[in-house]
Structure formats: structure tokens, C-alpha cells
Amino acid sequence: MNISVPLTVPRQKQKEYLKNYHIATRGTGKMMMFAGDQKVEHLNDDFSGPGIPKEVADPEHYFKIASQAHIGVFASQLGLIAKYGRDYPNIPYLIKVNSKTNLMTEKHQDPFSNRWFPTRSIDQFRKQSGLNIVGVGYTVYIGSSFEADMFGQASRIIYKAHQQGMLAVIWMYPRGRAIKEDQGKNNIHLLAGGAGVGLTLGADFVKINYPYNPKKRRKVAEEFKEVTTAAGRTKVICVGGSRKNPKSYLQGLYDQINISGSGGNATGRNIYQRTEKEAVRMANAISAIVLYNYSVEDAYKIFKGENELKT
Amino acid sequence: MNISVPLTVPRQKQKEYLKNYHIATRGTGKMMMFAGDQKVEHLNDDFSGPGIPKEVADPEHYFKIASQAHIGVFASQLGLIAKYGRDYPNIPYLIKVNSKTNLMTEKHQDPFSNRWFPTRSIDQFRKQSGLNIVGVGYTVYIGSSFEADMFGQASRIIYKAHQQGMLAVIWMYPRGRAIKEDQGKNNIHLLAGGAGVGLTLGADFVKINYPYNPKKRRKVAEEFKEVTTAAGRTKVICVGGSRKNPKSYLQGLYDQINISGSGGNATGRNIYQRTEKEAVRMANAISAIVLYNYSVEDAYKIFKGENELKT
Amino acid sequence: MNISVPLTVPRQKQKEYLKNYHIATRGTGKMMMFAGDQKVEHLNDDFSGPGIPKEVADPEHYFKIASQAHIGVFASQLGLIAKYGRDYPNIPYLIKVNSKTNLMTEKHQDPFSNRWFPTRSIDQFRKQSGLNIVGVGYTVYIGSSFEADMFGQASRIIYKAHQQGMLAVIWMYPRGRAIKEDQGKNNIHLLAGGAGVGLTLGADFVKINYPYNPKKRRKVAEEFKEVTTAAGRTKVICVGGSRKNPKSYLQGLYDQINISGSGGNATGRNIYQRTEKEAVRMANAISAIVLYNYSVEDAYKIFKGENELKT
Amino acid sequence: MNISVPLTVPRQKQKEYLKNYHIATRGTGKMMMFAGDQKVEHLNDDFSGPGIPKEVADPEHYFKIASQAHIGVFASQLGLIAKYGRDYPNIPYLIKVNSKTNLMTEKHQDPFSNRWFPTRSIDQFRKQSGLNIVGVGYTVYIGSSFEADMFGQASRIIYKAHQQGMLAVIWMYPRGRAIKEDQGKNNIHLLAGGAGVGLTLGADFVKINYPYNPKKRRKVAEEFKEVTTAAGRTKVICVGGSRKNPKSYLQGLYDQINISGSGGNATGRNIYQRTEKEAVRMANAISAIVLYNYSVEDAYKIFKGENELKT
């Protein structure tokens, strides 16, 4: 693992930053993020409904998976982590500092995801709780009429996180009246712009939507190189999105890592909208590809329980 | 009582937090809240009008009831408590930190209930006054165009309350132009989303509207499990709403506790829109069900004065 | 005088609070406020025009009256008091902390009266100037789209004033697009709601519009009891409004005190839109009714100069 | 010179305040302000165009005039003064703390002139630079939808200036959608209202538009007494406005001082839109009238270079 520590990390915090980087990437330099901020972002839509196993409804489901699977970080809100963390002290946590519900749409108002805590509270919580908190996350909606507010918050949060030796991950989404819906979600050139913004903010990782398209799989993966190139020394991790056919999802992930040059993944529903055991196996299958260079076939065997993850 | 102290409570404040939890729940783990913030929220509508006994109009009515009845906490604004608290030092108080009037509706502007005090003033008041203040309350209107402001305030208030060993209760209501009126008040899936948000904020209790429907009583109570499940380790307390037939209200409460899995109640008008004596009996009848596993019939006898509450 | 000191006044400031209360109410428990914030609120409309004596135009007119008449407090802005206070050191002052002009109406924008100073500056000014400053005043427009801002400011100002041993008076007016004009100014039930809000904010006195109606004088006074009842331990003082027939105004005041149960008055134009001598006599006539239980007839004699005020 | 020091000036700063007052008024109690904030307020419109001498375009033109003419204060922005002040250390400066461009009109948005610096920076700059900074200036647009913001800033700036022994001058203009254009600029009753607001804010001087009207010269001057009366112990200084016939301008000024009772002048374009020498003579002619009771004829001779100013 060859990491260039950003200069916003002061000398006396470099060791801690490198330790956190090592934990979050399992020493591989790539981040396998288990994303768990949906109880605000999607309310209860992801946790209860047709095709979703009963046990998913229990918020502890997140923690059972995160504690058993081979993941890099589990990303969620501070309050939720404070409630269950005592029983799951070994999970590497990443605190998602802002969140909003999906109740208002662009029809009503451009999105603003407001900071929930100053970074000093995150740092205080990290020390008081003794939890293994390796970094912070923050969503920026570029193109929103609140972009200016989020730029102000994001830049300071990243700076302060680095000052404390923590990692900083930016969720970067073009959104708002100014963005045409299909352009915002699928336009690779625009996504590349967002990735570049993540870099100028100084983020360690930037979480980007990936325009999944099974019919043009390879073409999309090639074109997506524009995104990882634009991100420069900030690593791109792709959003998993809604639950997909497992093999198809693993194939997409493989392409992101091995063709597009992504630096990891950020997967939520494709992991946790399954029974506990299947979810753990899915997380491990993902890690197999992201962290340990498995083929899609071999990773898929892990998902099916026909193989064990070897790290 | 088996309480998992959230990690936002620092080690040296755990004892105080547990003491407050014990007081607020009478050692049962369930909270019987006597809700008293309506002089702002409903102005004088609840206190003067047809069918409301004369004595209800005197603000001290709240305190007379709260001091005589067997309740968990009396929730109200700091200013009001500062005026009467000297004469009612034994009531367990919960400070409602924000409030708004009902004069503006969604037609005019989405709701924003602004923080009245920083938590350090609450804590200072608690120490100076010597009152038995066990926690703080705050309303969040998810879906409002001011959601971002309220998320910022709520998350910090909960964090700070825990830092001081106090409990935190969130009033969680979907509201605003983005919410269709009937959906917002009655849609259980949406209410469950709100309960989950309360959990991610780290609230100890989350106050939720209950879709009272005498015709589908049992069905609603069963479906409401989605809400209590989504709340995880945050306990759900249901809003009492407008004054109902006493037995019918007690039945609803019984269902919430024994079928839906609620962790208490938050009752205002169903208690205080009665004469002092009847109000005290009603509060006791509620506690009988919520805290001491009474049947509806036995609790109703307490309300009628045919029975005493045994704790 | 039987005063229950609010618990927001810390122990070591109780003596000072009681002293200020005693001064402001002349030891009677009732506040005779000479209201003098109109140079912002009404610009020059009250001071120059048909039927207004010439000398009213000089801002010192306020101070000449306040220093000679028997009043409880003279309420005005800090800057004005700073200009004349050196020559009028014996007036008991109440600092009006916010003010707005009347240039914008609801047609343009809902009203927001912004805090001019933090309470610590008021307290600093009190100490530096050596003036007899007994409290602070603040206007809240409930129903305005800026209600949330004003609630935040008002609650903190009252709290801080009490922390310094000063009194806090709230000007409480329903106003804004959400309020129908006639309802806002005359609806007693709504006024009662506002009075209750003043109580929950912890105000010592709440200044309320009184629906003067000579044709239904007694009926209105009776109905207005709803307001003073809703205010509980916060005392209601009624706005004087535009200049009225002197006897008629004194009669209304008498009714407010002796029928409705008000705790004082807040009179501006009915005092100062007169020559200095007449104004002083009018102020004394008011005090006669409010503070010393005079009949309307006897008070009116004071106004006419046929009698002296005996205190 | 008989000055009543406002009580917002603490005892230990009274000497400094009086010294600054003495400098700014040349010991006469009247302020001759050379107004120089137009490079923001009017952009380059005043400095380059038909009929404007070439040398006016150089920003140093301001300083050349201010350093040679007999003025009270030169009012301009801190940044500009910081650039030239080293070469012009003897000018008495007044820092204009807020400014806005004229690009947006009421059609687009009501005016808001935002504070550029906290008063503590002004005070720090005063001490570090060693410049002769005697006070601060701030514009308030009463009637604007941002009036509340400006009231908050203005009141604190005046208070803080006094706390440091500096003078405070308010530029007071009715402006915004709520003001009808001709009313706002010419209505004397409204201007009087603004003057009174300046007094309640505690300003030492308030800068007011004067409704120049050669045809009704004397009538306007008489009516304008309403303004100076409403201002009480705050002195009114009248805006010079656009460049006028020199004698006609001097006549207007004479009327303001000798009929209306103004306490000085605030002149920009009528001074600096001339060659350096003529500008200096114009400034001296103005001072002759404002500070030294010259007749219009005698002052006009100074302007024409036929006479010297004797002070």
C-alpha cells in the first residue's frame, strides 16, 4: 500500500491517519464500504416491503452483518452507532455527518443535507466511546441551490478530520433543478466533474453513482475511466444502488475495479436486503473482488456459500 | 429494567443518565409522559371552549395534575416551568426545547420549530433551579423545507443532553408541502420511517402519531409494529391526540403497549381537558396500563375512581 | 406585593430582581409602563401632524414627561436612552431590545423585529451608565413567517435578563399573512393564546392589544379575562393604542384592571401626544387607576388638574 | 462646543470620544464630511464620463483633495484607506463599514448593505495603522426587506464604536419595494422618521437626503426643520447628491445650516468631480458655510479663488 498522506494531516497525526487508512482498506489501499445511512435517506423503504426478508427491519441487522463480514468500514449516523456500538466494538466505523430524508423532491426544493455535528463532537465521541472510528462522511449535492452551503461545510469537515488523523469520504451527487434527471445520474462527463470536485475538496475517497447498464457493460466501464482519472489522488468508490441480481452486481463491481480503476465500493442494499447469512456472504464476495483480486466466478461462489474468502 | 446506555453518554455521566432513566420510567423502562407544551403549539384552543372545564384555563392546572398523578415526566417549556416549579419541586420535568404556534399552515409556509435555548442553558437551569429535570425534548418535522435546520439542531441537542447525563426525546412528525395530509398523519410506513430517523439521531424515545381507528383497532395495532421495529433501541411513545372516549383511549393505549410494542405514551389533552381530580385519575389509569400491565377494564376502574393504582 | 421569583433568576440575583420588580411596579405588583419606542415603530407619524402639539416633536419630550410623572418604567431603545439619560438619571428605564419600522406591510413581507443587542451589552450598558435600568422588552409577532427567529431570540433574552436580575417584558402581537387583520387585532381567543405564549417564554409581563369597543365596554372587559387567565403568573399589560378621549381611555383602563384582571398598562400616545403638563397629568391619572385603585372619576380629576395623585 | 457624551461611551473613553468629536467637527460641533464611498456605491459612474475631468479617475484624487482642503472627515472604505493612508497620514478618516453596488435595483431585490468588518477589526486597524480614524459609518435602508439585518448590525456597530471612543454616523435612506420612489427621496415626513430612527440607534450624526428644489428653496428649508427636530440630539448632515451649480449648491447648504438647523454636510460629487484645485476650493467654501458662518457670497468667492478661508 503506497499512500501519499495529504498535507492537511499534521505531522503528529500522520501515524494515526495511516493506521486509519490501513484499517479502512484492510491494508490493500482499496475501501470496501458497507453503506448504512439509509434509515434517514430512504426512511423505511429499504427495510420493510415485498421481497425484503423480515429480519432486515431490525436496525441491529446492520450491525450483525458488519460485525461478521469482512468489510472495510461501516458507514452510518453517529446516533445509531451510539446505540449499538457498545455491543459491536470491533466494527471499523465511519460517521456519516449529514443526512436528509427523501420526502422532498426537486419539485419542492433543491436538496440540502445539513451537517449534524461539528467535527470536534465526532472526535470527542471517538475518544469517549473508544470505538474504532476511522473517518467521516459527508454528502455534497453539486448543482443544488444549496451547493454553496454544502461546499462550506464539506471543506471544513475534511480539513478538521485530517487535522485529527481521520479519513474523509465525500458522497458526491449532481442534483437539483439545474440537473436534468437522466443527465445527473448517468452522464459520465458530469460524474467525472463531481469526482474532480471531491479531489479539490481534499477527500480521500469520493462516492459516485455508477451508470449500471448490463447491455453496454464493458463500454460503460471503459468510459467511466474519465471519472477515476478526474479524481486523481482521490479514490473513487461506486454506489451500489438498488438490489440487483447478485452475479450481475459482482460483475459490475469487477468492472469498476479492474477496468474503470475504482478504488473500492460503497454497497448497502445489495448487502443488507438479504438474510443475515446471505448478507455476510455477499459482503465477503464483494471484498473478494475489491480487496483480493478474485474473479467474478470465484467471488460468486463465496456468495453461494460454496467457497470461503481467503484474505 | 435492562438499559443499554448510549455511547454518547460519557462514562462519568452514566450513573446520572441511568438515574434519570429510572425516574422517567418509574423503574419500568417505559415512559409515561404527561405532555404539556400545547400553550404554544395550540395557543388557547385546548384550554378554553365548549366542553372544557373552567379550571383547565389556569396554567397551574398542568402542575396540579402533574404533582398529584403517578406520571413519568411532565414535558413543557422552560419558561413555564420556571414560573411554577418553585411550588412543584417534585415533578420530574422534561424541557421541551422548541415550539411553534399553529397559526401558519402548510399553505403559508412549511413548519420550522426553532430551538429556544442551547443545551448549556438547560443544564445551567437544571443546576441553578434544583428541579428534577431528567431530559429534553425537541420536535423534528421531516419532509419540511426546514428539515435540514431541525436535523442540525436535534442531533446536537441529543448529543449534548447525553453529554450531561440527560435523556432526549424527539417529537417526530412528517409535515410540510411534500407530505400529503392523510399520508402524513396515518401512513404507518412513513411513521416507521420517522421512528427510524429518531433512532439514527440517537434519541432515547421518539414520539409518533398513532393512526387511531376504532373500526380497525387490532389491524392498526398489528401494522404499527413496523414502527416500533424500525425504531430499534429507541423506544416509541404514541401521541394521544385530541380528547377521546376514556375507555376507547385506554384500549388504544393498551394495544400500543401490548400489541404494537410501544415503550410508553405521550398524553396531553386526554388527561388535562378534565377537572383536576378526573385528570389525576386518568393519568393514573394510563400509568396502570403503560407501567404496570393493567388490563383495560382494571385501568378504567381507576379512571372512574372505583380502584386505586397499585405500583 | 407577593412575587414568586422565577427559577431562571439565580439565587444570588434574587434580591436584585425583587428590587427591580419593586421599582417597576412602585411596590404595587402592577406595572405602569410609559411606552416610548414609537420613533422606530411609527417613524415620525406620532410626533408631527394635525392635532399634535408642537413640543411633541422634540424627542426630549419623552424624557421630560417620564422624569416628572409618576410612572413605573419608561420603555425605549438603548440608543435614545444613551443620548438623554445623563440628564434624566432618575427615570426607571426598560430597554426595548428590538424594533422595526412600519414601512413594510404584510403585503410586502411578514414582520420580523430583529434583536438589536445581545443581553450582555444591555447588562454592560446598565453597569457603565449607572442608569436605573430595571428590565428588557422584546416584540414577538406570532403567526409571522419569522416567528421561529423571534421565539429563539425572545426565549434567550428573557433567560439572560433573569440571569442578570432584570425583568423581561414581551410585546406579543399576532401578525402576518396567516392572521386575518380583524382577527389578529380583536379576537380575544387569539390574544389569549398569545398571552399563554408569553407565559411559556417566561416573561414577567406580556403586552397585549386590547379590543377597545366603547359600545360593548363591559362585555369586552369580561371576555378579556380569558387573556389574563391564560397568562397565568405572567401579568398582562394592555396596549393603549391611538390617542382616545381621555375619560374614555381611563374608563377602559379601569375595566382592564378591575374587571379583566390586568397587571398594569402600557401607554404611549395617550400620554405623550399632549403638552408636557397635560401629559404628566395623564400619566398620573393612569397610575392612579393602575397602581392606587382610584375610580375613573377621581383619576379624571387628576388629568384635569383638579386633583393631585396620592400614592 | 457643548457636547453631551452618550452613555454608551464608557467613562475611560470619554476623553478620546471628545477628542474625536473635536477633530471631526473642527471644534465647531458641526461636521463637514467629504464623502468618498462612491467607488462601490456608484462603481465608476462618478469618476469617468462626459464633463468629469480626467484626473478624477485616479482614486488618489480623493486623497489629494482631502489632504489639502479644510475638511472635518473623509469617509471611505477601510481597504481604500489602507492603500493610500501611509502617504496621507494627516487626514481625519471615518471608516464606512458597509457598502453595496448599484447594479441591483428594487426591481431585482430590496437593498442590503452588509457589514464588511466587525468593529474590533476597525479598532485594531486604527491602532496598528496609527491613522487618525475618528469614527465609523454605516448605511441603513429603512423599509427594505433586509431592514432587520441592518438594524441588528447598525445598533451593534454604534455601540461598539462608542465603547472604543469613536464616533458613529448613520447613512439613513428609505428604500425598497415598500417605498414609492418619489416618496422615499423627497417626502420630508418620511425623512424625519429616518432621522428619528438614527437617534434611537444612538448615532452621533445621521446622513439624510435633502429634497433640493430651487423653485421652493426657502419652503423646503423650513419644512426640513421637521427632520432636524426629529433627530433630537443626533445631528443631521445632508447628502450633497449629484453635482450642481456651485453657487446653487452653496445656497442649499446655507439654508440647511441656517434655516433647517442641520449639523453639517456630507458632500462627495460636488467636491471631487472637479480638478484638484477647484475641488479643494469647493471643499473650503463648504467649510466656510458649515463651520464658520460665512455668507453664500463670501463662500462662493472662496470657490472662485477670490478669497481665502479664514478659520
Place this chain on the structure above:
Amino acid sequence: MNISVPLTVPRQKQKEYLKNYHIATRGTGKMMMFAGDQKVEHLNDDFSGPGIPKEVADPEHYFKIASQAHIGVFASQLGLIAKYGRDYPNIPYLIKVNSKTNLMTEKHQDPFSNRWFPTRSIDQFRKQSGLNIVGVGYTVYIGSSFEADMFGQASRIIYKAHQQGMLAVIWMYPRGRAIKEDQGKNNIHLLAGGAGVGLTLGADFVKINYPYNPKKRRKVAEEFKEVTTAAGRTKVICVGGSRKNPKSYLQGLYDQINISGSGGNATGRNIYQRTEKEAVRMANAISAIVLYNYSVEDAYKIFKGENELKT
């Protein structure tokens, strides 16, 4: 080099300010800025597309050029510099403190470019990183409905930068609904107004759009003198804009320096939208004209590699 240090630079920081000025202008008093903030301002539009060499897409391209070419300062965001600065310690950096994307246009909302960091963080970063950071940059959109916010931020940033001995550069653009598009970009009188605003803010350099027009080359350059005159002691540097014919661009630059009286240049796309070697040669050709009085012909030879830059 004859520099008048602004008085906002305290005595003990003058040496550092002069050192930074010397570095940033290579001892010539003129600033050759390599502008590199486009990854936010233009997203990925400048870095990937028809006619843009492949290597431009790598963010390190900026740094490779800046480290090899003879430039005054490289201006970019803190986060980006923090990522690559360790490998490029010798570049003189200028931190661009605010930035916004181009996703929203005036159709949607007037532009607001929000401060990303307080100046104290810039200063802290400068000290911790040991990088050669000579100043800060900030964009002001005069005419925008957010002008007031940006004036507040800009004035304080410049003041604080000077307090720390750093330079301050303002990007000054008329923009927003109130500006007619062609007027805003090409109207020299308006541009001159902006330059004057930069001066009143106290900026050391102000970056202004130049109305390139090959057909009226000389006429424009002459007229542009209004801009440099209005800027007074603040030096004007002209925006390079989109990539132009190299010789034509150099000619324009020559005119700006030698006819219009500019104090440098700010060039981005005309440098970096080339291969590394060509970009370095272009930067050197620019410096030849700006800093060392080369003719267009001689500078163009440098661009073509037929000549070396002699400094």
C-alpha cells in the same frame, strides 16, 4: 520594485508580506498567475473533450506544468494542493478560498461562491505544510443577489490575509440577473467599476475579464485603461479565458501590459490545455511578456521552442 505596503499589514508582518510579494511577482511587481481552480468552476469540461490532449485529464498535469514553468503563482483550492503539494514543494501557491460549479445558471439562481475556509485555517495549513503559500484568492460576483454575502467574506479574508503577511487577490466578475450578459462580460465601464471595488476591498490584485476582440485590438486595449486607472494601487490582472490561437493570445497579453497598464495576467486554459511541454513553453512565453518586457515575436519563439526565456 516599488511596493507600498497596505496599512492592513501590521508592522511585524511587513517583511513577510514583501517577501511574498517578491516571490509572487518574481521581483518585477507584476504577477504571472497560473490559474488552476477550474476543476470546480468548470467541472471536467476543460480537461476532457475534443482537442484536449489526453494527459490534461490527470490533475497532476497542473502541478507538472507549475513546477517546471517560470510562473509567479499557481492558484488552486486547498484540498487539491494538499494532495499533491508534498511532491511539488517549490511551487509558489495561492489558495483559492471559494469556488462554485457552473451547473446553476442565472436562470436558476444568482451566483454565490461561498468561503470554504476561515483564513486562520489557511494560515495554519501554510505553517503545518511548510508549502510556499504566498496569498489567498476569492471571487466576488458584483450585481448578484448574494453580493452582500460575498462582500462580507471578501473584506474579512483580505484583512486577515494581510494580518498574516499574505497577499490577497480578488476575482471580480459582474454577474447575476441584474447584469445583461453582454454588458457584464464586455462593458469596460462596468469592468472598471469592478476594479475600483477591488481597490476599496483592499485587494493587492484584482482579476478582471478582458473583452478580447481581435478586430478592435488596439481600441479595446486603449479603452481598457479605464479599468487599470480605476483600480488605482490595486493591480489588474486579466483573465485568459478559453483557449485561443497562441500568438493572438500573446498579442492580447502584450497589449494589456503595454497599452492598458495591467499588472500581470491570470491564465489557465491557454496554458494547461496543451501537452506538458507545450504548456510549459506557453507559460514561459507569457512570463516573457508580463515579467520581462519581451516583444510578441520573441515570446512566441519561446512558445515554439525556438528560444529560451531569459529572466
